[in-house]
Amino acid sequence: MASKIQSVKGTREFYPEQMSLRNFIYEKVRAASQAFGYQEWEAPFIETIDLYAAKSGEELVKKQSFTFQDRGGDFVTLRPELTPSLARMIAAKQGELTFPVRWWSFGPFWRYEQPQKGRSREFFQWNIDLLGVDSPEADAEMIAIAATFLRSVGLKPQAATIFVNNRRLMNSEFDALGIAPEKRIEVSNLVDRRSKMEPAKWEAYGLELGLTQTQVDGLKNILGDFDLWKKSDELTRLFAALEALGVRDYVKFDPNIMRGLLYYTGTVFEAFETSGSLKRAILGGGRYDNLLADVGGQPLPAVGFAMGDVVVGIILQENGLLPEFALTPASVLVTVFNETMLIKSFELAAQLRSAGLDVMVYPEPVKLQKQFKFADKMKIKIALTVGPDEAANDEVAVKNLATGEQVTVKREAVLEVVKKLMN
RNA sequence: GCGGAUGUAGCUCAAUGGCAGAGCACCUGACUGUGGCUCAGGUGGUUGUGGGUUCGAGACCCAUCAUCCGCCCCA
Numbered sequence: 298m299a300s301k302i303q304s305v306k307g308t309r310e311f312y313p314e315q316m317s318l319r320n321f322i323y324e325k326v327r328a329a330s331q332a333f334g335y336q337e338w339e340a341p342f343i344e345t346i347d348l349y350a351a352k353s354g355e356e357l358v359k360k361q362s363f364t365f366q367d368r369g370g371d372f373v374t375l376r377p378e379l380t381p382s383l384a385r386m387i388a389a390k391q392g393e394l395t396f397p398v399r400w401w402s403f404g405p406f407w408r409y410e411q412p413q414k415g416r417s418r419e420f421f422q423w424n425i426d427l428l429g430v431d432s433p434e435a436d437a438e439m440i441a442i443a444a445t446f447l448r449s450v451g452l453k454p455q456a457a458t459i460f461v462n463n464r465r466l467m468n469s470e471f472d473a474l475g476i477a478p479e480k481r482i483e484v485s486n487l488v489d490r491r492s493k494m495e496p497a498k499w500e501a502y503g504l505e506l507g508l509t510q511t512q513v514d515g516l517k518n519i520l521g522d523f524d525l526w527k528k529s530d531e532l533t534r535l536f537a538a539l540e541a542l543g544v545r546d547y548v549k550f551d552p553n554i555m556r557g558l559l560y561y562t563g564t565v566f567e568a569f570e571t572s573g574s575l576k577r578a579i580l581g582g583g584r585y586d587n588l589l590a591d592v593g594g595q596p597l598p599a600v601g602f603a604m605g606d607v608v609v610g611i612i613l614q615e616n617g618l619l620p621e622f623a624l625t626p627a628s629v630l631v632t633v634f635n636e637t638m639l640i641k642s643f644e645l646a647a648q649l650r651s652a653g654l655d656v657m658v659y660p661e662p663v664k665l666q667k668q669f670k671f672a673d674k675m676k677i678k679i680a681l682t683v684g685p686d687e688a689a690n691d692e693v694a695v696k697n698l699a700t701g702e703q704v705t706v707k708r709e710a711v712l713e714v715v716k717k718l719m720n
Numbered sequence: 721g722c723g724g725a726u727g728u729a730g731c732u733c734a735a736u737g738g739c740a741g742a743g744c745a746c747c748u749g750a751c752u753g754u755g756g757c758u759c760a761g762g763u764g765g766u767u768g769u770g771g772g773u774u775c776g777a778g779a780c781c782c783a784u785c786a787u788c789c790g791c792c793c794c795a
Contacts (some may be wrong), residue, residue, distance in 0.1 A: 306786090306787095336793095360721085360792090361793070361794075368734090377794095378795085408794075408795085410792090410793065410794075411721090411790095411793095412787090413788080413789060413790070413791095414788085414789070414790090414792095415795090416794075418793085420795065423795090424795095454730095455792075476740090491786080491792095511761075530766065538732095555778095555795095556794095565795095577794080577795080578795065579795085580795070581794085581795065582795095600795095603795055604795065605794090605795030606795085607795075608795070609795090630752080634753075648731085663744085664752090664753095664754095665753060665754050665755095666751085666754065666755075667755095668754080668755085669754045669755035670754090670755050670756085671755085672754095672755065673755040673756055674755085674756095674770080680755080681734080682753075682754075683730055684753060686753085687755090694753090694754090695754090696754070698756085701755085701756085703754080
C-alpha cells in the first residue's frame with residue numbers, strides 16, 4: 298500500500314459521483330451568469346509570477362503559489378486567481394472590445410496551502426466581472442448575480458447571506474480617527490481578524506500596531522455600527538438597486554468585511570452560510586477600479602467576484618440540497634448471450650443508438666446472471682437479450698428491471714417498446 | 721511554517737501486551753436462459769513504513785511517511 302504512487306497533495310480526484318457535483322455547480326453558475334447576459338471566457342492556467350507580484354498580496358504570491366521553472370529556465374506559476382489575467386487580456390484589446398464587458402469563467406486554480414475542510418490546493422472557481430462601469434448599480438448587479446446563484450441552488454436568505462462593505466467608506470472613517478493612510482493595510486488586517494480573536498487580545502494587537510487607545514475605541518464603535526452605510530451615498534444607492542433587483546433580502550451591511558486582496562477600491566462583499574460548521578466565505582469580491590491601469594491599460598472601472606467549488610459543495614451537501622445524481626450511464630443494457638450471439642447484440646445496440654438512445658452492450662459473453670446483476674447495480678432499467686430462440690424468430694426479449702416483467706417482441710418493434718418503458 | 725488526532729481486509733470499524741475479527745462488498749452454489757430478497761459456503765492481512773522494549777507488540781517507545789482537523793492566509 299505504501300508503494301502505491303499517491304496523488305499530489307491537495308489535488309482533486311473526481312470520480313463520476315464527484316464529477317456530477319462539479320457539473321451541477323457548473324450548470325448553476327452558467328445559468329446565473331447567462332441570465333444577466335454574461336459571456337463565458339477562459340485564460341491560461343499557467344502564468345508568469347510577475348503577473349501576480351504587483352497586486353495580489355504578498356502571502357498569495359510568496360507562500361501560496363505553485364511556482365516552478367519550465368524546461369527553458371523560465372519561472373512559471375499555476376494561476377492562483379484569475380483577475381490579473383483578466384486585466385491583462387482586457388488591456389490587450391481595450392481598443393476593440395465593446396464596453397461594458399460582462400464575462401464569466403469556471404476553471405481550475407492552485408494555491409499551495411495546507412489542505413483542510415473547505416480548502417484544497419487545487420480548486421475550481423467561478424469568476425464573473427463587469428468592466429467599464431463605475432456605479433453602485435453595477436456593484437448591485439454583481440451582488441444580484443451572486444444572490445441569484447444562491448437562490449438557484451436552494452440556499453435561502455436565512456441560510457446564506459451576502460455581507461457588504463465599502464473600502465472608501467472605511468478609509469474615510471479611518472481618516473476621521475486620524476489613522477494615517479499608510480497604516481490602512483495593517484488596520485484592514487486588524488479588522489479582518491476581529492471575529493477570530495478574543496476582544497482583549499484584539500485590542501492589544503491594535504495598540505501594538507501603533508494605534509492610540511482612542512483610535513482602537515473609535516474602531517470598535519465603527520465596527521459595531523451596522524447603520525454606518527447610511528453615511529455612504531454609494532452604499533445607499535447600492536441597497537436601493539438591490540431592492541429593485543429583488544435580492545435585497547440576501548444582503549446585509551457589515552463594517553467588518555474587508556477582504557485581503559489589495560486591489561479592491563470600493564464596494565467589497567462576501568457570502569457566508571449563516572449556520573453550519575464551515576466559517577469560510579462561499580464567495581467574495583468587490584470593485585477594483587485601478588487594476589487595469591496598474592497592468593498597463595487605460596484606467597477602467599471594474600467589479601467582480603469569485604466562488605470556489607469546495608466550500609459551496611460542502612454546504613450544499615450538508616444542507617441536503619443536492620439532487621440525486623443519476624448514476625445510470627445508459628438507459629438500456631444489451632446482454633450478450635454467448636460468443637455467437639455477440640454480433641447480434643452489437644447490431645441491436647447500434648440500431649437503438651441510431652434512434653438516439655444511450656445503449657450499453659455487455660462486453661463479453663459471461664453468465665447472464667452476472668450481466669443482469671451488473672445492470673441492476675448500474676441502475677439500468679431495461680435489459681435486452683437476444684438468445685438462440687429469439688434470433689431464430691427475429692425477436693428480442695425486453696425486460697423491465699424495475700418490475701421484473703419480460704416480453705418477447707419482434708425486432709422491428711423493439712424501439713417502440715423500449716421507448717414506452719422509458720417513460 | 722506551527723499545533724492536535726488518526727493509520728488494521730476493497731469499504732466502515734472491532735480486538736486487557738497473549739491464536740488478527742465483524743458488517744458490507746466480492747466469488748461460488750441453491751437457481752446450468754435473467755438482477756433485487758433469502759439461505760449455505762468461500763477468497764481476501766508482512767496491522768502505513770523502519771527501528772526499539774518484551775518470553776510475546778495491532779496495542780508500549782522512537783523515527784518516518786500519509787491522511788484528517790485546527791492556526792496562518794484565503795475562493
